[in-house]
Amino acid sequence: MIALGVVGLSVFVIPLVGLVGRVPWSDLPEILTTDLVIDAFRLSMIASVSATAISCVLGIPLAFVLARVEFPGRGVVRAIVLLPLVLPPVVGGAALLFALGRRGVVGEPLNSLTGLVLPFSTWGVIVAATFVAMPFLVITVEGALRTMDRRFERAAATLGASRWTVLRRITLPAIVPSVVAGMVLTWARAFGEFGATVTFAGNLQGRTQTLPLAVFVALESDRDAAIAVSLLMVVVSLIVLIALSDRWWGRVS
Amino acid sequence: MRRRPSSSWLLLAAVVFAGGCTGGGSSAGTSTATGTIVVSAAASLRDAFEGIAAEYEAANPGVRVVLNLGASSALREQILEGAPVDVFASANMANMDPLVDEGMIEGAPVIFASNAMVIAVPNGNPGGVTGLPDFARDDLLVGLCQPEVPCGSLARDVLSSSGVVPLVDTEEPNVRALLTKVEAGELDAAITYLTDIASAGGAVEGIAIPDVQNATSLYPIATLARTSLHAEASGFVAFVLSDAGQAILARHGFTPP
Numbered sequence: 001m002i003a004l005g006v007v008g009l010s011v012f013v014i015p016l017v018g019l020v021g022r023v024p025w026s027d028l029p030e031i032l033t034t035d036l037v038i039d040a041f042r043l044s045m046i047a048s049v050s051a052t053a054i055s056c057v058l059g060i061p062l063a064f065v066l067a068r069v070e071f072p073g074r075g076v077v078r079a080i081v082l083l084p085l086v087l088p089p090v091v092g093g094a095a096l097l098f099a100l101g102r103r104g105v106v107g108e109p110l111n112s113l114t115g116l117v118l119p120f121s122t123w124g125v126i127v128a129a130t131f132v133a134m135p136f137l138v139i140t141v142e143g144a145l146r147t148m149d150r151r152f153e154r155a156a157a158t159l160g161a162s163r164w165t166v167l168r169r170i171t172l173p174a175i176v177p178s179v180v181a182g183m184v185l186t187w188a189r190a191f192g193e194f195g196a197t198v199t200f201a202g203n204l205q206g207r208t209q210t211l212p213l214a215v216f217v218a219l220e221s222d223r224d225a226a227i228a229v230s231l232l233m234v235v236v237s238l239i240v241l242i243a244l245s246d247r248w249w250g251r252v253s
Numbered sequence: 254m255r256r257r258p259s260s261s262w263l264l265l266a267a268v269v270f271a272g273g274c275t276g277g278g279s280s281a282g283t284s285t286a287t288g289t290i291v292v293s294a295a296a297s298l299r300d301a302f303e304g305i306a307a308e309y310e311a312a313n314p315g316v317r318v319v320l321n322l323g324a325s326s327a328l329r330e331q332i333l334e335g336a337p338v339d340v341f342a343s344a345n346m347a348n349m350d351p352l353v354d355e356g357m358i359e360g361a362p363v364i365f366a367s368n369a370m371v372i373a374v375p376n377g378n379p380g381g382v383t384g385l386p387d388f389a390r391d392d393l394l395v396g397l398c399q400p401e402v403p404c405g406s407l408a409r410d411v412l413s414s415s416g417v418v419p420l421v422d423t424e425e426p427n428v429r430a431l432l433t434k435v436e437a438g439e440l441d442a443a444i445t446y447l448t449d450i451a452s453a454g455g456a457v458e459g460i461a462i463p464d465v466q467n468a469t470s471l472y473p474i475a476t477l478a479r480t481s482l483h484a485e486a487s488g489f490v491a492f493v494l495s496d497a498g499q500a501i502l503a504r505h506g507f508t509p510p
Contacts, residue, residue, distance in 0.1 A: 094433075102394075103438035119439045120394055120422040202423025202434070203399065216426065221401040 016234065023231050024224040031228040039206045040214040041232070043125065047197075047210060048190035051129035052137075055186045059137040060179065066138070067145035082139060084132045092131055093199025100127065100200075124201035125208050129190035136189055140182030144175040184244045188237055287315030288482045290489060291337060293328040294320055295344035295472065297368065297428065297446055301505040302342070308501070309492045316485050324427065325403065332357065332477065339486040342474040342493070344368075345403050349473045359480070362473035365493050366507040369469050370404075370411050372460040373435045373445045373453075380441030382460060385412060388419035393441040396431050399424040404431070407468045408444035415466040432457065446470070448506035471510060 024031070031037065066078055084092055100107040100118050111117055118124040152174070156166045194212035201208040203217065211233050218226035294302045299322050306318035321328065321338065325348040332338050332352060341358075342365070343349045349362050374382050380393045388395050397419070398405030405424065412419050422440070425431035432449050434440045436456040450459035474493055476486045492498045499509060 097434070097437055097439060101437055101439045117394070119434070120396075198426065199430070202396065203425060204421065204423050208423065217399055217401065217424075 019227060019230055019234065022227050024228060027224060028228055028231075031225050032232060034225075036205055036209075036214060037211075037225075037229055037232070040209050040211045040229070043122065043206070043208070044191055044210040044212075046122065047125045047129045047193075048133075048187050050126045051133050051190040052183055052187045054126070054130050055134040055137045056179070056183065059134045059182075059186075060141055063138045063141035063145060067142045078142075082135050085135045085139075089132055089193065089195030089197075090199050093128060093196035093201075096124075096128060096131060096196060096200040100124075119200060120202045120204065120208060122201075122207055125197055125210060128196040128200045129193045132193050132196050133186040133190040136185035137179075137182035140178050140185065141175060144178030145171075148174050180244065184240065188241065191237060192233065288485055289317040289319060290339040290480070290482050290485045291319045291321055292340040292342065292489060293332065293336075293338045294322055294342040295325045295328070296322050297344055297448055298322070298342055298472070300452055301448075301502050301507060304501045304504075305493060305498050308497060309489055312492070313485070313488065316488075318489065337479075338477055339480040339482055340474065340476055340489055342472060344472055345470050346473055347403070349475065352475070352477075357478055359476040359478045359483075359487075362475040363490070363494060364471045364510040365474045365498075366472040366502050367469045367510050368446045368448055368472065368507055369467050370407050370444055370462055371447045371450055372462060373432065373443045373450060373457050374441065374460060375435055375438040376456055376458060378458055378460075379438065382442045384460065385415045385417045385462065385466065387442060388412060388417050388421075388444075391420055394422045394439065395419060396423040396425055396434060396440045396443045397421055398428055398431055398444075399426060402427055403470060404428040404444070404446060407470060410468040411444060411462060411466055414468070415463075447508075451506040472507075 062081065066074065066081070071077075097119060098104055100110070102108065102111050102117055102119070107118060116123065118127055148171075152170050153166050156170050157163075161169070192212060193210070194216065197208070197210060198213055198216070203209050203213050209217070211229055215226050215229045215233070218229065292302065292306065299320075302320055302322075306320055310316060310318055321331075321336075323331075325343040325345060328338075328341065329343070329348040329351060332341060333355065341349070341352065343362075346362075349358075352358050353362065372382060372385070374380065380387070380390075382393070387393060397408045400406055400409060404427075423434070425434070428445055428449060431440075431443050432445055432453055435443050435445075436453055444462075447459065450457055474490055476483070476490055480486045493502075503509070
């Protein structure tokens with residue numbers, strides 16, 4: 001059992017070793033302070049944090065609906081919500097392009113009403129990141145809502161608390177750890193997003209080129225830069241995952 | 254420059270599979286040439302080389318042609334790693350030269366086709382694009398391939414030779430991705446290969462670039478020195494250079510060298 005576990009762990013460790021072994025350590029400060037990397041880092045942060053915020057605003061209510069409201073076809077709706085988890089991101093990006101692009105079924109009226117064009121803009125990057133990442137928040141929060149002990153809510157209601165008070169004082173505090181865990185997963189997925197972004201939003205430094213896109217471009221021209229930026233992504237992601245997993249996932253379990 | 258061993262393993266698997274499929278029937282051929290040759294060809298050659306492979310197989314009943322299509326740079330890396338390839342057709346000399354330097358090419362590569370650049374616009378030309386200067390217009394969404402890939406460097410050559418500083422909205426990783434965004438109407442204009450217009454099947458219109466400003470990609474083809482099927486491989490190269498092969502290439506928008 002332990003032996004297989006170690007083999008399982010090696011699946012994740014070996015690629016990291018391969019990456020770290022090729023890092024051009026002496027050139028690292030120079031590479032990571034180029035305009036290209038700074039622009040991409042800034043854009044990745046904006047996109048991943050925005051996607052996480054939007055996912056909270058829209059995803060938590062959606063999780064409530066899926067967990068608490070009985071309606072026909074709920075299984076199908078849940079499957080649609082989870083689809084971006086299994087769909088190749090590039091397929092998602094193409095779907096976004098045909099729906100939300102200038103000629104898309106939703107994008108065309110959106111454009112004529114507001115003048116907003118999502119492809120080739122930072123908004124498009126945020127939309128792509130939200131599309132692929134929000135399911136992580138919905139699935140985590142919905143799970144928490146389904147498994148939480150509903151007797152506290154019923155007790156509060158019998159004691160005369162309004163539905164709003166029950167939600168605010170009982171339900172939401174109970175799911176906070178899951179919301180935070182979901183936010184971490186959502187942020188991490190959005191931070192690493194590549195396929196939907198390049199397909200839907202394109203690739204332009206400072207506007208739509210996030211860190212993963214910068215890595216992809218650099219792989220064909222400047223291997224050292226690609227490895228350096230990859231290392232940056234690994235380190236940033238690890239810091240966030242370690243810091244928050246000790247604090248929150250430890251508490252959940 | 255070691256990378257992507259997986260691609261050559263996949264190729265090896267494909268070759269073994271294809272060989273296994275034809276092994277039983279090849280002895281029935283009456284031609285002296287028998288066997289399965291692997292032709293690594295630039296992705297832009299796909300439609301033309303499918304036609305050429307079919308006609309070559311029909312003319313040589315014992316021979317099977319397996320096409321391995323991809324970016325010329327990726328195909329070059331596979332061959333340098335030792336992928337079992339018999340013929341290489343590249344979209345430019347830059348990806349053929351390293352193989353020549355390594356002594357991996359039999360004889361010298363021969364230029365068999367050329368492909369000019371063209372302005373691609375969506376059907377109906379909604380942006381009212383008339384020429385290269387439109388790439389500097391702020392009100393249009395325009396795209397190029399990223400500078401690292403051949404279509405991107407050629408497009409930049411074309412623009413700089415006409416003195417246009419483009420306001421680019423996206424730099425796509427390859428010409429197919431660029432073309433998709435033109436087909437969808439999301440880009441008002443892009444610079445692609447002339448042959449891409451034909452392959453887009455009516456969803457994209459081409460606006461010619463004047464010859465003096467245009468850039469051309471020359472496609473070289475060569476037999477690899479390590480091939481064990483010299484007759485079949487050089488027969489394929491000869492067929493590409495023959496009138497019949499050139500006619501197929503012309504049908505797909507390529508011009509003779």
